[in-house]
Every structure is written in structure tokens, then in C-alpha cells.
Amino acid sequence: MSNSDVESRKGSGITVNTSNNPGLGNEIYTDSNIETNEQNNGNGKLGKWQNFKDSFKEAIPENSESYIDKTELRDYNELTDVERAALNSSRTQMKKDLSTRHLMMIVIGGALGTGLFVNSGGSLNTGGPAALVIGWVIIATMMFSTMVALGELCVTFPVTGGFTTYATRFIDPSFGFAMGWNYALQWLILFPLELVAAAITIKYWNHKIDSDAWVAIFYVFVFILNMLDVKIYAETEVVMSLIKIIAAAGFFILGLVLIGGGGPSGGYIGGKYWENPGAFSHGFKGVCSVFVTAAFSFAGTELIAVMGSECSNPRETIPKAAKQTFWLLTIIYVTMLTLIGCLVPYNDSRLLNSDPDAKASISPFVIAIKNGGIKGLPSLMNAIILIAVLSVANSSVYASSRVFASLADIGHAPKILSYIDRRGRPLVATLFTLIFGLISFIASSSKQNEVFTWLSALSGLSTIFAWLSVCIAHLRFRRALYVQGRSTDELTYVSQTGVWGSVYGIFMNMLVLMGQFWVALFPTDKADAESFFSVWLSLVLFVVFYFGHKLWKKNWTLFIRAKDMDIDTGRKHIDMELLKQEIIFEKQRLANSPLYYRAYKYWC
Template sequence: MASPTEPPTKQASNVDIAPRESGSSSSSHLKGQGNTKPGTKWSRFRDSFRKMEELDPLANKDMTDLEKAVAATSNAHLSRSLKTRHLQMIAIGGAIGTGLFVGSGSALRTGGPAALLIGWILVGTMIYCTLAVTFPVSGAFAAYSTRFLDPSWGFAMGSLYALNWLIILPLELVAASITVSYWKSDVNNAAWVSIFYVLILAINMFGVKGYGEAEFVFSIIKVIAVIGFIFLGIILNCGGGPQGGYIGGTFWRDPGAFANGFKGVCSVFVTAAFAFTGTEMVGLAAAESENPRKSLPKATKQVFWRITLFYIVSLTLVGLLVRYDDDRLIGTSSVDASASPFVIAINNGGIKGLPSVMNVVILIAVLSVGNSAVYGCSRTLASLAAQGLLPHFLAYIDRKGRPLAGIAMSALFGLLCFVSASDKQGEVFAWLMALVGLSSCFTWGSICLCHIRFRQALTFYGRDTSELAFTSQATVYGSWWGFIMNILIMIAQFWIALFPLHDNPDPAVFFKNYLAFPIVIAMYVGHKIYLKNWIMYVKLPQIDIDSGRRDLDLDKVKQELAEERLELALKPFYYRVYKFWC
């Protein structure tokens, strides 16, 4: 057993891993590096798809399986080319998608405007307490579960998260085709699906730079649209639209603030959790950022503003401008843009042409989520394979730092989008979504628990947060709040699944809402049985709290952080407040 003053990172951190720049074709560790001549453009393009040769971090036979997993995720050969501006826009607008623009409509109808705000505020506080990144490693939170909790739980969480994005990709492609039908297009939905399918894969084939630049543009458009809607909503509520007439809080009185009482509030939680899906993408992208110590703190602080401004304020206006009993909120599909309360609010204001503009924003949001689906799934699959939790071929990373096998798997599963040509598409996707309906709650709950275990390990080794570039503003107590909130959301969903609103208990309805839970348990227990690993959790002396950090000279890090804090303390009060929140 390692002593409390000497964390067990020696084996993992002393593995001989050659430094490299993943995107460079001239790195000395690349396979077949005998000829260093540039060659033709075609040869460079062809060679970029070859596997990145690496010194095997798992070569040390004395390492335990857990130490091998830590070494593999800490030394993944992903490209490190995401800039601060990419991470900031991913943090601000990355998860603004169909959950906000369309899903909020069904939440408004089942819960009412007050329940809509209660659900989003409570889930929003939980999200705010969840995000903090210390180890920018491959697979991020999936790898954290293996490292700080239990390898079997890490397998279950990583697999569920990857499956979540595998399913979301075809769902979003179909959603994009349905969104286009808003304009009564004569083009078959399958044709639109094909166009969007090729577009998203093409973006991801440009590597992390392609993903970063696309999300940068998508996020700017979404942010501008939401800010524009907020100003427009205030004007419409005050009677400044073409239809005129002051609205105020009329719809909070008639038909009322709550649609279905406490049960309606509980039904909103899961919709809100789905809307926030993708917030954790900042942590996943950390492994491919240029300077995570500088960029990640700034990016994670943006989450507070996104929750406050883009969700709470915009949904407050939605609840003021749209009645919860409006028949248009039913829609023909959970991804039908015509059921968007944002579009309905603008239509109610009598503004011509603007609903189409909002529909374009919804289309961009849908494509943005599809783009994130390929990115998130491919990186998670590569991380799981590197840890030995999935077939090794999925760990294939080429010389440009692209996890090609993971992208190919996403592309293969994405072909399910062509069920849009079938009249059974609704039933197919209902059961697919049932597989991962609670995935966000499992993911966020595990992240919170990992943070709690990390802080316990830090204390166990006699160290403190002075060596951390960024600590959660909500502290470890925020992680406890986030963990408890996720448990409560799953309990509420169990109740709603077992006793649906305005309906009798139905096994089909229950499993469509709660199928993810038994699947996670099956994966967890199956992994235990397969590996004959009956250790229930990683004990504190086994937790590695160093491997994977970009800055391993802790004394230097502490000195730099102390200097930065001293410099900040000398600044005016308003500047210190600004830096705390931004």
C-alpha cells in the first residue's frame, strides 16, 4: 500500500511516453518515418490516415489493470489544437439545441410555466455544480469513473454515454429533415437526411479543428438568436408587437402556472436534463485543447451565464408568451420545429418572416447536436478501447489525431436515419431513446461522485487545492448537491414512468422511460462477471491523482498560481468580481 504522502503514480507516470504533437506528420514517433521528405499532397493526405505509432504505455507488465487504464487515457494521441475561443463557444452554446428550442414545448404543456422554470433552475444549479476539469485526459468523465470509482462502473458509464451519442446522431438527422419540412419542401425527407449525414461526417473528418470551428460558428448563431429572442420577447410581452396588447402575466393566471401539479413538475426534470445534455462536452474536449490550464477555467465559468441567460430568461419569456394548453405544443413529433414554443411565441406576435428565421436557427442547432454526437461518441469509444474495455480496433487514432474507428462506428450507426422513409420511424426512435433516456443523469451523477472521490484522495495524500489551476466554485458540497439531485431526478422519472400522466400503468410506457437503468446494471454486473473483478470500488491508496496533468511540476504550478492570485488580489474589486464569474 502506498503511503499517504506518496501517491501511487510512479508506475503510470514513469512509463516512457515520447512527447509529440498529434497533428504533425513530421513527429519522430510516426510509423514508417524513414523518409522525412514532404512528398506530394496526395501522399501526405494518404499517410494522414495511417495509424499513429506510439510507444506502448501498457508495456510495463508489472502495472495493474487500473494503472494501465490510467496510462492509456493520459497518453492518448489525440490532436491538441482546440483554442480558447473554441472551448468558450462550446461552453456557451454547445448544448443549446432541440432540448431548449423544441423540447421545452412539451415540458411547458405537461408542467406549465412555473414547473418549466422550477425544473430548469434546479437542473441548472446541478449542472453548475458539476463542471470542473483537472485531468484533460482521453474520455474525460468516462475515464474518471474508471480511475476514481470502479473500472466496471467506468465501462458501464462510458458505454452508455457512447450509446447515447450513437442514438442521438440518427435522431438529429431525422429532426433536421423534419425541420426543413416546415417550409413545405417537395424534396423527400430521405434526400435531406443524406445531405445532412454527409455534411456532419465531412466536418468531423477535418479532425478536432473541423469540430471546433463548426461549433464556434454554430454557437455564435445560436447565442445571437437566443439574445435576439429575449429582446423580442420583452417587447411582445409589453404589447409592442404588430398584434399589440399588453400580456404581462396573463397566462400564469389563465390557464395557470401549473398544468399537472407536483407530478407535472417531476415530468419536467427529465426534459430539462435532456436539454442540458452536451454541457459536459467541454470536459471531453479538454484532452484536445492547446492550453487547458488557461482555457478550461474560462470556459467552465461560461456555463453559469448560459444557464442564467439563455435558459432561465428565455424560458421565462416563453412561459409568458405561450399558453401551456396551446394545441400547437403537441406537434407531430418530439423533434418537430412547428411545436417549438419559440416559433409559436413569434407567430402569436404576428411578426411575418421571423418564424422562418427562428426555424433556420433550430435547424442549425439540430446539426450542431449531430456534430457533437459524432465527436463525443468517437472520443469515448477510443478511450474505452484504449482502456481495454472495448475491442482494441476502436482505439485507432490516425496521424492527424482523428479516432477514425470511432468516427466510422458513428457513421455506421448514423445510417439508422434512413428509417425516416418508414412510417415506423416514431416507434423505432422511441425505443432507441429508451436505451439512453437516463444517460445524462448517470453521467452527471458519476462526474459529481468522481469529484468527491478526487478531493478525498487529495486530502488522503496530504495535499490541497493550492496545486489546482481551477477549483469548482461550488466546492465539493456542490458535487454532493449535484449527486443528490441526479438521484432525485431518477426517482421522479421512475414515478412518472410507472404512473404516467393521465394514464394507467403500462409496461411499454415504463420501459420506454426507464430502460436505461436495467441496461446500466446489466453492463456493470456483466463486466464484473467477465473479468471476475469483485472489488466494489477503487480504494484511496490506489487512486492516481497526477497522471494526465499537462503540468507535472507541482512546485512550479503552485508558484505560478500563487503569483496569479496575488496579482488578482491587487486588482480593483469590480475586476475581481468579473474574473470570478467570467
């Protein structure tokens, strides 16, 4: 910030940094006459144009909320890397405009996509209808314990980056560095991948138009949405996610009709496909394959942690959004896949179609509708698939930019990526993601499959690493509370499954990794090195990041000692006695409520 900028802001009550670290200065100014756009008061074309230009300038630090800062009496340059990470991540300039509704729909936008509408067809073929239900239910139990643990950490520490920051603070900076970069790369690569998938989906109707033309249209659409205010972006995700939810509800009704023999081209189906060709395909290995696919279908649920610093009221918003999103996704997945298992036999030849240009036609939802003899609806379902793919592409830009910005905040990425503009957008990180997305213009190339296969391999296991880090960080945080003589009484939200839920989450994630190892190494009866590295290359990258950071920082400790953890910086100043009274009052109120209401409040 230049001296002229500082001088222009004097008298405003806003803290402006004058030290080496942005946001940590202690000189106070007022917000009068800060910029030309305020002088124009937004009136007329000049004022609107000036407002638009000024919106891209760096955000002015605000002191609207009070946070605990254990390092405030020490010089910034004397702080350790972990202390700097805790301090910087707690001083975000992002706008706190997101509500429970926004959080739920953004998470659904990132999680409810090709995993349900397309990839479930491959899982049906490899595992069978019973394996679909078993795999998704078991993974759902793991996801609940992980989500509530994540909710506890997010409510306690509503900081930028969520679990990437928690891994650095409560596990080890090198682990946080490796996991954060691996996770950011996942969303970075997913953006162009989904744009290409959207272009391929269009080929269901038209094969003549070049795929790059559709990529260009979709790219501009996503670009504009991510350059708008976060609230506008969130409202767009609400609309697209609602379309997917309505489509799932519509298919539920249609599926029941078709199973009962109400379709134009079919009699009573019932559970005949569970008997012939059978409930399971490819035995136990098929179940493991579905188990792995089910885990990856929930990828995106952890975005709640990434959005924690942009919530208007974390204490109320995050727990409700975490639990309700989990139940909504689980009900949609299990219900839809149960119906698909009844409507499509696992040996249907269309499920084996490996042609990428036939991506839409191999959707088990489209196959089920075609089998029922209903005309017109396959095209409608394909349109839903297209919306789902674009929604995931949109969410990937949001997620990637926020994670890169948080990595920059805690010193794990170039500082420029932490630039937040006056609309609360991580502008540089967003532009970086959008520029990388230009790789999607290889959609017309014959080499696109090879390129994206190996790009995806760089972060193929990042979601599992993220969930593992959440469970481990939660255990380490609870251990720090115990060792430092503190308790969960001071927490505004406590995980329903507690530490044992996180232990269960770690165990289940390790099972998923073992299943992925087996399926990747032996896709058939013989070992396949290319198949193995197309999945496990991400582990190699994780190890390189981890030990690279160890060498860079010369940090050879395995984990941070519980007695040395900072479990205060980044937490809001709260009157603990008042909080305890509020909790007691709430418990008494719930105790006098009907049983169904108490169960609802506990689980949802």
C-alpha cells in the same frame, strides 16, 4: 507497426512502440525521412495527394509533453487494469488545437438544440410558465457544482475520455465500463435521431420531397465535417453556435416588444398568461416533469471533459470554458423560457400536437411569433431550429467517437477503436459512428418513431449517470488526496464549491432520477409499462454492463480504496514550488483588484 516502419523512422527523436502496447515503447528515432509526404515537402499535386493519404495512417507517438508515470519502471503486462487505464489514457495522440472559444461553442452546439427550441413547448404545457423557470434555475445550480468539479478533475488529469476514465480510476472499473458504454450509446443513437429530426424540420416548408433525400444531404454534410481536422470542425461549430446565440439575443428583443404590445396582431400582454390560465399546470407532478426535462436540456455540457485531451492549455482553457459555458447556457435558457411563458399560454392547442411531421410548428418560439402576427419570421425561426438540430448531430459524432476511442484506450472497448490518425482524428471510432448513422435512412418508414423510441431508451438516463459519476469521482479523488497525505495546494485549479458541491450534485441527480421514475411510470393517472421502460430500459442496460464486467474481470470489490488510488499518472510534470508561488502571486493581485473583478474571476 511493421519492422519496415520502424526502420524508416530511426534517428528522429520520436518514441516508437516495439512492445505489446502501442505508445509505451522506449526506442528513439528522428522525424527525418519518415514518410513520402515529407520527402515531397508538400509541393505539387503528388505531394498534396501523398499528404492526404498519409493523414489517415496511424499517428506517430510524440514526446512533446512530459507526464507523471508511476508505472514506468514496471513491465506493462504486470500492470493492473486500472493502472493500464491510467497510463494509456494519458498518452493520447490527439491534436491539442482547441481553445476556450472552441470548447465553449462545441458544448453549446451539443447542449443548445431541440431542448430549448422545441421540447420546451411540451414542458410549458405540462408544467406551466412558473415551473419552467423554477425547474431550469434549480437544475442550473446543480450543473454549476458539477461543472466546476469536472473542471478540477480535467485540469489535474487532461486524459482521453474525461469522466469515463475518472470513473474507472477513482470509483470502480465496472462502474466506469457501464457508465462509459451507456454514455457512448447515447451520442451514437443521437446522431441518426437528429438527422431524422432535421429532415422532419424541412417539412415545415415542403412535404413533397422524400425525407431520405434530406437525410442523405445532411449525412454527407456531417460526414465531411468530421473527416476534416478537428480545428476545422471546431470552427464550424463556432459558426453554428454563434447563429443560435444571435437568434436567442434577437428573440429576447422581439419577445420584449411583443410582451409590451408592439406586435402587429397583439396588444399589451404583460403577465396575463401567468394569471389565466395560470402559473402552474398539472400541479406538483407537472413541476417534476419540467424538472426532469430541464436536466436533460443541459446534456452535452459534460463534453468539456471529453475534449480535455485536445486542449492547448488545460489549466487556463478548461476552467474558463466550463464556467463561462454554464453561465451562457443558463442565461439563454432562463431568459428565453421566461419570455415564452409570457408569450404562449400553457393550454395552447398547438403545444399538444403529437404529429412528428409538425415538429417545427409546435415550437413555442414559432407559436409566439405567429401570435404576434409577424410574417416571415416563423420561417426564419424554423431555419434556426434546423441549424440547431444539425449542430447537435455534428456534435454527437464528435462526442461518440471520442468516448469510444477513450473506452478502447482504457481497455473497455475493442482496441481498434483507439486508432488515432496523423491529423489527430479517432478515425475508426468516427467511421463506426458514421456507419451506425446510416440507420437514419428509415426516416421515410412508418416505423421510425417506434425504432428511435426504443433505441433512445437504451441510453435515456446516460447523462444523469455521467453527472453522478463526475460528482462521485470528485469526492473519491479528494478522499484519496486526504488519505495519502496530500492536499489541494498541489492542484492548479480547485472547484469553487468543493466536496459539498459534489455532495449537492449527487443529491440533485438522485432527485432527478426519482422524478423521472414517477413521470415515466405514471404519465397519466394510470401506470404505463411501455412509458416506464422507454425511459428506464437504460438502467437495465447499465446493470447488465456493470455485472457483466464484474463477471468478465472477476472483480468483486465495490470501489477502489482511497489509499490504493493512483493520483499521479497522467498529470503533467509541474514544479510545485513554482506553482505555489504563482498561485500566491495571483491571489495577491486579485486582492488588490476591484470587487467586481474579483467576483468575475471567481465565478467566471
